[in-house]
Amino acid sequence: MPPVSSRIDVSIEHKNAPEPPERSHPNTCPGCDSHYRDDELEAHLWVCPQCGHYFPMRARSRIAHLADEGSFVESSADLRSEDPLQFFDLRPYTERLAEAEVSTGLGEAMVTGAATIEERPCELAVMDFAFMGGSMGSVVGEKFSRACDAAAERGVPVIAVTASGGARMQEGILSLMQLPKTVCAVEDLHDAGGALFTVMAHPTTAGVLASFASLGDVLVAEPGALIAFTGPRVVQQTTREKLPEDFALSEQNLRFGHLDAIVPRPDLRLYLARLLRLFRNGAG
Amino acid sequence: MAPGEAELRLRERLGRLRSLPLLGRTGLSGELERLERQLERLEAEPTDEEIWRSVELARHPDRPYTLDYVQRLLDDFVELHGDRGRADDQAVVTGLGRFDGRTVALVGHQKGRDIRERTTRNFGMPYPEGYRKAMRIMALADRHGFPLLSLVDTPGAYPGVAAEQHGQGGAIARSQAVMARLGVPTVAVIIGEGGSGGAIALALSDRVLMQEHAIYSVITPEGCAAILWRDAGEARKAAAAFKPDAKHCLELGVIDGIVPEPAGGAQTDADAAATFLGESIAEALEELDGVSGDELRRRRRARFRSMGVFAAPRAV
Numbered sequence: 001m002p003p004v005s006s007r008i009d010v011s012i013e014h015k016n017a018p019e020p021p022e023r024s025h026p027n028t029c030p031g032c033d034s035h036y037r038d039d040e041l042e043a044h045l046w047v048c049p050q051c052g053h054y055f056p057m058r059a060r061s062r063i064a065h066l067a068d069e070g071s072f073v074e075s076s077a078d079l080r081s082e083d084p085l086q087f088f089d090l091r092p093y094t095e096r097l098a099e100a101e102v103s104t105g106l107g108e109a110m111v112t113g114a115a116t117i118e119e120r121p122c123e124l125a126v127m128d129f130a131f132m133g134g135s136m137g138s139v140v141g142e143k144f145s146r147a148c149d150a151a152a153e154r155g156v157p158v159i160a161v162t163a164s165g166g167a168r169m170q171e172g173i174l175s176l177m178q179l180p181k182t183v184c185a186v187e188d189l190h191d192a193g194g195a196l197f198t199v200m201a202h203p204t205t206a207g208v209l210a211s212f213a214s215l216g217d218v219l220v221a222e223p224g225a226l227i228a229f230t231g232p233r234v235v236q237q238t239t240r241e242k243l244p245e246d247f248a249l250s251e252q253n254l255r256f257g258h259l260d261a262i263v264p265r266p267d268l269r270l271y272l273a274r275l276l277r278l279f280r281n282g283a284g
Numbered sequence: 285m286a287p288g289e290a291e292l293r294l295r296e297r298l299g300r301l302r303s304l305p306l307l308g309r310t311g312l313s314g315e316l317e318r319l320e321r322q323l324e325r326l327e328a329e330p331t332d333e334e335i336w337r338s339v340e341l342a343r344h345p346d347r348p349y350t351l352d353y354v355q356r357l358l359d360d361f362v363e364l365h366g367d368r369g370r371a372d373d374q375a376v377v378t379g380l381g382r383f384d385g386r387t388v389a390l391v392g393h394q395k396g397r398d399i400r401e402r403t404t405r406n407f408g409m410p411y412p413e414g415y416r417k418a419m420r421i422m423a424l425a426d427r428h429g430f431p432l433l434s435l436v437d438t439p440g441a442y443p444g445v446a447a448e449q450h451g452q453g454g455a456i457a458r459s460q461a462v463m464a465r466l467g468v469p470t471v472a473v474i475i476g477e478g479g480s481g482g483a484i485a486l487a488l489s490d491r492v493l494m495q496e497h498a499i500y501s502v503i504t505p506e507g508c509a510a511i512l513w514r515d516a517g518e519a520r521k522a523a524a525a526f527k528p529d530a531k532h533c534l535e536l537g538v539i540d541g542i543v544p545e546p547a548g549g550a551q552t553d554a555d556a557a558a559t560f561l562g563e564s565i566a567e568a569l570e571e572l573d574g575v576s577g578d579e580l581r582r583r584r585r586a587r588f589r590s591m592g593v594f595a596a597p598r599a600v
Binding site for chain 1: 320441443444445447448449450451452454456457458460461464465478481483484485487488500501502503508510511513521522525526527528531532536538584585588589591592593594595596597
């Protein structure tokens with residue numbers, strides 16, 4: 001029987017964010033303690049050349065890696081979050097937003113736009129965990145929805161790369177409403193004959209997993225990514241259950257039938273290109 | 285009539301007006317302003333105390349649960365069991381019954397009344413199997429043209445090892461996707477706790493209502509407090525900040541209306557609460573009568589796709 005604390009359902013927010021390694025530099029590998037410069041990691045697609053650990057990949061780097069050079073045309077870049085609840089916890093939401101914008105150089109936690117991969121056109125919707133834990137608020141929901149519409153109009157697939165702690169608490173119930181919103185956008189895309197491919201990066205959790213991310217026609221994940229509705233810490237705290245060793249990681253998700261494949265980062269571009277060729281509907 | 289009902293109806297109309305697209309550029313904006321002024325006079329925002337009172341009432345151990353309403357509102361109820369794959373999740377009740385002279389399909393969360401039943405019902409927290417059972421009944425409703433009624437009352441989807449292994453996130457996503465495709469009228473009512481993904485999985489409906497003291501939120505107050513205040517004891521502050529009460533949900537356009545409760549809360553008089561609930565559901569179904577499946581789908585999706593608040597400096 002679950003303890004009384006089972007009421008504490010923190011199943012949708014940032015709790016899945018990896019604990020920040022204690023004061024170690026973000027470019028220090030948690031796997032083998034090797035340290036790298038940005039350009040070294042960028043050249044290795046943010047995979048540790050020594051031990052193979054996957055560093056988080058920022059949205060811009062991801063797009064630069066996946067899209068044909070110069071092909072990416074960003075859309076909806078000017079959308080910005082508002083603060084409908086005047087949300088204030090220990091700090092105001094507006095301050096957290098401003099800080100995230102300055103520190104990431106992004107307007108929100110998702111970057112969308114048209115691109116080609118190996119000359120096949122697609123629409124990209126790439127999340128960035130560095131922007132408030134990749135949390136999904138109104139802007140992420142709107143950007144994703146618009147990306148689906150743009151893809152339907154152009155008759156091309158959407159490729160979503162997810163990395164998110166879940167819905168953005170600071171927007172209250174409106175952040176929960178981004179789940180049905182993005183679900184409806186995918187259903188509209190599907191009705192228009194469009195396809196969605198989801199690439200789940202670490203971590204893909206809670207509200208994003210429980211909405212558009214899981215609705216891809218093809219679902220793949222990076223190795224070792226946490227893919228969970230509720231992350232291990234909260235599961236442990238609320239249920240006191242013993243956790244299996246690879247609990248909620250890509251590998252377990254694949255074994256239980258929730259993924260089509262685990263694709264190493266260096267192979268992702270050609271894997272997606274193959275999918276784009278398979279879904280081209282006879283054209284080209 | 286419950287106290288404050290005039291105000292509830294007013295807010296209901298306001299919520300509807302606000303949800304219309306392009307409102308600012310139509311003649312309706314005059315009425316909106318008038319209603320808003322009227323509302324300001326009627327009552328200010330719910331206070332933090334009132335919000336917390338709703339949290340307490342929504343979780344009250346004597347509050348009527350799904351089967352209490354089924355018993356009072358549906359004739360010839362036949363409960364249907366099992367997801368046809370793995371299990372019969374007791375945290376979700378599904379079935380068919382006669383409501384207002386027609387057959388409807390029901391899906392709802394179910395909490396337990398005593399310790400034993402609470403355990404069987406898993407405190408109203410479904411496993412993926414519960415959502416798969418619900419999806420089965422949704423498909424059945426669609427096949428036979430039965431309107432779908434959802435009664436939502438869950439702290440959240442169950443956060444456990446097996447739940448994850450059986451695909452909790454994917455089940456919640458797919459349940460919403462099934463609801464987005466239904467060609468029959470759908471009405472959801474939050475009758476207690478509308479807990480996050482576990483709630484929205486059953487609530488992507490044409491009409492979404494909330495009982496006066498129900499709550500609907502992206503996270504529990506305790507969960508939010510634990511993360512943002514780093515102290516689950518700050519739940520009152522968290523609730524005051526994210527405003528899970530019915531009035532705020534109506535103002536934000538998330539729900540279509542508020543179902544009055546007897547004075548003091550639904551737990552004081554389950555029969556009266558059921559009467560109010562039945563009237564509201566009948567009214568909602570009536571509004572959806574005669575609308576084609578395609579049109580229902582189109583409007584339902586358009587409605588959910590319009591949700592959110594954001595700024596677009598270079599407006600499109």
